[in-house]
Amino acid sequence: MSGWMGVDFDGTLAVSGTKRFDGPLGKPIPAMVARVKEWIAQGIEVRIFTARVSPLDKDGSVQDKAALASVRERLADWSEEHVGKRLESTCEKDHNIILLWDDKAIQVIRDTGKTLEETLNG
Numbered sequence: 001m002s003g004w005m006g007v008d009f010d011g012t013l014a015v016s017g018t019k020r021f022d023g024p025l026g027k028p029i030p031a032m033v034a035r036v037k038e039w040i041a042q043g044i045e046v047r048i049f050t051a052r053v054s055p056l057d058k059d060g061s062v063q064d065k066a067a068l069a070s071v072r073e074r075l076a077d078w079s080e081e082h083v084g085k086r087l088e089s090t091c092e093k094d095h096n097i098i099l100l101w102d103d104k105a106i107q108v109i110r111d112t113g114k115t116l117e118e119t120l121n122g
Contacts, residue, residue: 002096003045003096004047004096004097004098005036005039005044005097005099005100006047006049006090006097007046007101008050008102008103009048009052009075012102013033013036014027014078015027021053021057022070028082032101033082036083037083040085044098046087047087047088048075048087048090049089049090049100050091051091052089053068054091055091075089076089
């Protein structure tokens with residue numbers, strides 16, 4: 001399978017613990033970590049999809065590049081420890097994304113405007 005799976009960090013892959021981009025990283029969420037490990041075993045590329053690596057802060061100010069590099073390194077360290085592989089982190093999707101797992105997203109069925117929940121519940 002070509003492409004990549006995006007997994008939100010705070011609240012999806014790790015327990016939420018901070019609102020600061022450079023704050024502490026939460027403990028792993030076992031069910032999601034297991035899912036990510038399975039995808040990796042299947043040869044699927046997985047990336048951490050997080051606002052923590054956004055070049056802009058919540059107030060629109062530009063983040064310090066060295067601080068962002070540090071956050072990326074910490075996320076890679078965290079994923080190596082808990083997932084067994086250093087995962088790339090991004091805040092942007094591209095045309096190669098297969099699916100995004102996120103605690104804030106609602107899945108919409110392509111070209112319909114209907115949510116997955118609406119489709120399943122009739």
